[in-house]
Every structure is written in structure tokens, then in C-alpha cells.
Amino acid sequence: MVLGSLFTQPSLSLTLSEDMVFVHPSQFEPDLLLPSTGRDPLIFGTALLSLPSAKAVNKIRVVFEGLCDASGGSGQPYESSTTLHKELEIDLKGEIIEAGDHAFNFSFIVPSNTAPYQRCNYGRTRHSVKATASFAGAFTPSVSSPPIAVYVVASPQAAGEVPLPADISIQHFSEDLGPVGIGFASPHLTVASLVNVRVTMLGAPSPVQILSIDSFVTQQYEIQYTNGKVHHPKAKRYILRKISSTDSTPSPSLCVPICTGSCNGGQPTSQELPLAPASSPSSTDCCPPRPDLPSCDSNPLAALDAEQGFHYSRTMRVPTDDHVRPTTLEGTKARIRVSHKLSVEVRYRLAGAEQDKILFIGKDMVIGSCCALADSLLLPSYSACAPKTIQRPLHMRCYCSTSLKEMVDRDGLALQRAGEIQEPNSFRLLGADAGSKSPGFTDTGTPTLRGSPRYEMEELEEY
Ligand SMILES: [Zn+2]
Ligand SMILES: [Zn+2]
Incomplete structure (x- = not known):
């Protein structure tokens, strides 16, 4: 019984x-x-x-x-x-x-x-x-x-809308480097996406050696407690990985591969709540993406004479969602909020100087979710060579689990165009005052993002 x-x-x-x-x-x-x-x-x-x-x-x-x-x-x-x-x-x-x-x-x-x-x-x-x-x-x-x-x-886009391309340019005047133009361009600026970073210098007043150019995303959390208290933990800086020029040759005719294995595609177990990152929508137990091969610039990058121009353009990848979380959008009732600043660090040494100096320029940005693939916001498009059986729904894929090759095939042409944008031959600041000039600071100094006191204490996160 x-x-x-x-x-x-x-x-x-x-x-x-x-x-x-x-x-x-x-x-x-x-x-x-x-x-x-x-x-x-x-x-x-x-x-x-x-x-x-x-x-x-x-x-x-x-x-x-x-x-x-x-x-x-x-x-x-x-x-x-x-x-x-x-x-x-x-x-x-x-x-x-x-x-x-x-x-x-x-x-x-x-x-x-x-x-x-x-x-x-x-x-x-x-x-x-x-x-x-x-x-x-x-x-x-x-x-x-x-x-x-x-x-x-x-998603910053309404349902069914294609993510907007990002094309941001910052113009800056540095006493040491002269006019400096910074550009960030991406067909869709999201976690794990590719970004073209360009730096244009029209000519420094005196000879200068450009040692390195790197790009960072600074991530600031804000924790809002139910009693109204707000806490800002220390911001962290993540370097954007430079991708090699051989990898960045797009071949957009290739179709996007869809997992055909007998695996179940690393879907989260529907029986329980996700407890570990392993069961998050971005994880894939199978078909792991080929790791990005970091590629380095020559060191030093360039030795410039006085008044000599310099143009730098490089495709870089935003870290994956294990490190960089999507920016919390305005109008969202989130208690764990995230904001981002995208920046460029130019390390240089003036002729005859003993110490390196750093120019650090950044701008607040909205970094979208890696899950906001155009394919998942719009109707999925299938290419002729796609297999009949789809083991893993398309929406399970996010940019984090997308290989560099696939990213380049998808976005490479747009990134290439962004990098080739003709820079103006002359450059003028309208109404520039002393406050917009950057004196640069020495290597031993603490890097400080301008106009944003809560970014003051930064640490560089290895990933
Ligand atoms: Zn698989
Ligand atoms: Zn992801």
C-alpha cells in the first residue's frame, strides 16, 4: 500500500x-x-x-x-x-x-x-x-x-532591429604628441566582439618614439542594496587582445558552421537553476572555439621626427562574458550594474627623455550582450551548406563561443573599411582651452581616467 x-x-x-x-x-x-x-x-x-x-x-x-x-x-x-x-x-x-x-x-x-x-x-x-x-x-x-x-x-535595440554599428572618434590635443585622433569602430560593439582601434597623430612638436599602443575596457560595477546604499568596488581594466593580420583576412563566403555532433551542444540542464558558469547560455561543452592567437606589435612601434604624422589601425577583440559583462542599460532595474569605458593607452618617450610617458584617452561606451547576435534578434538565416538537423538552437550561440575565424568572416570587411577611413590632413580644435590639453604623465604615476573619479583605483585584470 x-x-x-x-x-x-x-x-x-x-x-x-x-x-x-x-x-x-x-x-x-x-x-x-x-x-x-x-x-x-x-x-x-x-x-x-x-x-x-x-x-x-x-x-x-x-x-x-x-x-x-x-x-x-x-x-x-x-x-x-x-x-x-x-x-x-x-x-x-x-x-x-x-x-x-x-x-x-x-x-x-x-x-x-x-x-x-x-x-x-x-x-x-x-x-x-x-x-x-x-x-x-x-x-x-x-x-x-x-x-x-x-x-x-x-538589448539596446528593439526586437527585430539589427544592432547599430559603433563608430566613435575622440579628438585630443597633447602637448607632447600634438593633435591625436582616436577611433573605435565595430559593426556591433558587444562582449567578445571585434573592434577596430585606430590612432592618428598629425605630428608632434619634437621627435618622439612611440613605444606601444594598447586598448582597454575599464569595467566598473555598482551594487545597489535594497536599503538604498550603493557600493562601487574597484574598477578593473581588461586589455583588448590584438588579433593577427593573417587571422583578420575575411572570407565572408564561408557559411557559419552549426554544430552537427551527437553532443547536445552544452545546453543548460533544464532541471535546475544555473549555479556555475558552466551551465550559462554562453558555455559550450562541445566544439570549443579555437583560442585567439594574440599577436604583438613591433616594439617600439615608430620613431617619429618632429611634425611627422603616424597612423595606427588594429583589430582587437573585447574579452568574453567570463570577464566583461554587458553594460547595464538605462531604465533597467538591476541591482548589480555595470558601466564601461573604452580607452587607448599610448606609451611614448620624448627624444632625450629618461622616462616613458603615457597618454590615456577613453570614453564611456555601451557594450552590448554577446547573446544579442543579429541572428537571434532576427529570423535565423540558413545557408545552403547548413546541415538539415540543428542540434543546438541558434540562439544558444553567443560571440564568446564564436571562433575568431567566424567573427572575422562575419565582420572583417566592415572592420577593414573602418580601419582604412581617410584621416583628415588638418585638425583643429574649436574652443580648445587648457583643460582639454593633456600634459601626459610619467610611467611611475598612477594612470587616471579623466573626469571620472570613481575609476581612480584601477587594477589590470589578467584573463
Ligand atoms: Zn558539438
Ligand atoms: Zn557570451
């Missing part, structure tokens, strides 16, 4: 139409006439109640929840909070439901300001859907489904 009742327990399972949902915070929507809910995506799902025998069912409840664990680091409190809670209930009022499988469909609106999926040293934000069925009578305990993870990705 006891054994028999074990085998006759009802069970409940959940399936979702999508495990990744793109939200678009309303601040990025110029058309404010649209009701905000019109932009909010929906997730659809089915709760399947399996009854070994007829049962009187009271209620079926489905909960969609976002949980955030956050801590500002050592010495800072650790806090768990609910960032989103939505509930649906079907009241069956003790209706007798016959033995067999019974499907209950549901949908949830995902608000566009929902805190996106996060995992980092300062905590995590996860979303899940879970269903519970309760029965009439004291002898049948309620049953719950395992929680199913939903990955909420915030």
Missing part, C-alpha cells in the same frame, strides 16, 4: 517556448506614444500535469521569479532579493480530473525594465518559472515542477 502510493503520485513538468528572452528598456525607445506593455516580450509555456489516477485538483499556480544575490565585495554585506515576481493561478475549485496528462498553457509579460541575467564576482541575477499543483483532500500533497531557467537579455 505504501509502495503503491509512491508510484501513484501525480507529477508536474514545465516547458517554455524560449529559454532566452530579449528585453529592450524603454529609455532606448524614441516612440514614447506606444504603451510600454506593447514593447514587453512574452514568454509562453505549458505546465503538464500527469495523474496516475483521477484527482480533485484545487489550483495550479505558475510563478515567474527573478532573484538577485549581490555583495559589494569583502567587508560589504551580502544580500538576496527578489527582482521580479509574477504569479498566475488556475482555480479548478476541486474539479475531478481524470487520469492521464493534462496541459495548462500560460504566458507571462516580461517587463522591459527587468534586471537581466547576471553572473559575476559581485553576485548573480537569475530568472525561473516554476509550477505547483494543489489537490483537494488531505492525502495528496501538492506537487511542484522543477524550476526552469529563463535568460533575460537586455
Whole structure:
């Protein structure tokens, strides 16, 4: 009898139409006439109640929840909070439901300001859907489904829009180097994407040796506690890896390979919430990408005479989402917030000087999610050579697990064009004053990003 009742327990399972949902915070929507809910995506799902025998069912409840664990680091409190809670209930009022499988469909609106999926040293934000069925009578305990993870990705583009290309230029006047133009160009500036970095010098007043040029992304976290306290941990700097010129030759005619192995493509186990990065949407247990081969510049880069111009252009890769997290968009209710600055460091030595100097120029940037592939925002496009069976859904792929070769084939031509942009022959600053001039600083000094005091203490993160 006891054994028999074990085998006759009802069970409940959940399936979702999508495990990744793109939200678009309303601040990025110029058309404010649209009701905000019109932009909010929906997730659809089915709760399947399996009854070994007829049962009187009271209620079926489905909960969609976002949980955030956050801590500002050592010495800072650790806090768990609910960032989103939505509930649906079907009241069956003790209706007798016959033995067999019974499907209950549901949908949830995902608000566009929902805190996106996060995992980092300062905590995590996860979303899940879970269903519970309760029965009439004291002898049948309620049953719950395992929680199913939903990955909420915030995108600066509205659904169906192609990510906008980034083309940022900064003009600067340095007393040592003269006018310096900095450019960052990318077909889509996201985590793990390729960026063309260019530096143009129109001529220094006196001879100078350019020792090296590097580009960095400075990542600043902000932890917002529920009591209103805000903590800013120390910002970290990540170098952008230079990719070799042989790797950066695009062959866009190649089709994008899709995993055809018998593996299940490293999908997150749907039975439990993601606990380790290994089950994040960006991980791939199979078909690991070929590691990027870092390539170095010559050292020194150039020895320039007075008034001699210099142009530097290089394709570099933003680190993957294990290191760089997508920028938190305005209008997002995230407790773990991330902001970024993209910068260029020019290391140089003036003729006759004993010490190197550094020119550090940067700009705040929005670095999009590596999951915001054009392919996943738009309808997937299949090429003629794509295999018939797709083992791994296209949306499971993010730039982090995309090989350099594939990235170059996709974006190489645009990057090449960006690098070849003709720089102006003359360069004038309008209304330049002493404040816009950079005296440069010595190698032993602490690098300081201009106009941003909370970046003061930086450390260079190895990855
Ligand atoms: Zn595979
Ligand atoms: Zn990724």
C-alpha cells in the first residue's frame, strides 16, 4: 500500500517556448506614444500535469521569479532579493480530473525594465518559472515542477532591429604628441566582439618614439542594496587582445558552421537553476572555439621626427562574458550594474627623455550582450551548406563561443573599411582651452581616467 502510493503520485513538468528572452528598456525607445506593455516580450509555456489516477485538483499556480544575490565585495554585506515576481493561478475549485496528462498553457509579460541575467564576482541575477499543483483532500500533497531557467537579455535595440554599428572618434590635443585622433569602430560593439582601434597623430612638436599602443575596457560595477546604499568596488581594466593580420583576412563566403555532433551542444540542464558558469547560455561543452592567437606589435612601434604624422589601425577583440559583462542599460532595474569605458593607452618617450610617458584617452561606451547576435534578434538565416538537423538552437550561440575565424568572416570587411577611413590632413580644435590639453604623465604615476573619479583605483585584470 505504501509502495503503491509512491508510484501513484501525480507529477508536474514545465516547458517554455524560449529559454532566452530579449528585453529592450524603454529609455532606448524614441516612440514614447506606444504603451510600454506593447514593447514587453512574452514568454509562453505549458505546465503538464500527469495523474496516475483521477484527482480533485484545487489550483495550479505558475510563478515567474527573478532573484538577485549581490555583495559589494569583502567587508560589504551580502544580500538576496527578489527582482521580479509574477504569479498566475488556475482555480479548478476541486474539479475531478481524470487520469492521464493534462496541459495548462500560460504566458507571462516580461517587463522591459527587468534586471537581466547576471553572473559575476559581485553576485548573480537569475530568472525561473516554476509550477505547483494543489489537490483537494488531505492525502495528496501538492506537487511542484522543477524550476526552469529563463535568460533575460537586455538589448539596446528593439526586437527585430539589427544592432547599430559603433563608430566613435575622440579628438585630443597633447602637448607632447600634438593633435591625436582616436577611433573605435565595430559593426556591433558587444562582449567578445571585434573592434577596430585606430590612432592618428598629425605630428608632434619634437621627435618622439612611440613605444606601444594598447586598448582597454575599464569595467566598473555598482551594487545597489535594497536599503538604498550603493557600493562601487574597484574598477578593473581588461586589455583588448590584438588579433593577427593573417587571422583578420575575411572570407565572408564561408557559411557559419552549426554544430552537427551527437553532443547536445552544452545546453543548460533544464532541471535546475544555473549555479556555475558552466551551465550559462554562453558555455559550450562541445566544439570549443579555437583560442585567439594574440599577436604583438613591433616594439617600439615608430620613431617619429618632429611634425611627422603616424597612423595606427588594429583589430582587437573585447574579452568574453567570463570577464566583461554587458553594460547595464538605462531604465533597467538591476541591482548589480555595470558601466564601461573604452580607452587607448599610448606609451611614448620624448627624444632625450629618461622616462616613458603615457597618454590615456577613453570614453564611456555601451557594450552590448554577446547573446544579442543579429541572428537571434532576427529570423535565423540558413545557408545552403547548413546541415538539415540543428542540434543546438541558434540562439544558444553567443560571440564568446564564436571562433575568431567566424567573427572575422562575419565582420572583417566592415572592420577593414573602418580601419582604412581617410584621416583628415588638418585638425583643429574649436574652443580648445587648457583643460582639454593633456600634459601626459610619467610611467611611475598612477594612470587616471579623466573626469571620472570613481575609476581612480584601477587594477589590470589578467584573463
Ligand atoms: Zn558539438
Ligand atoms: Zn557570451
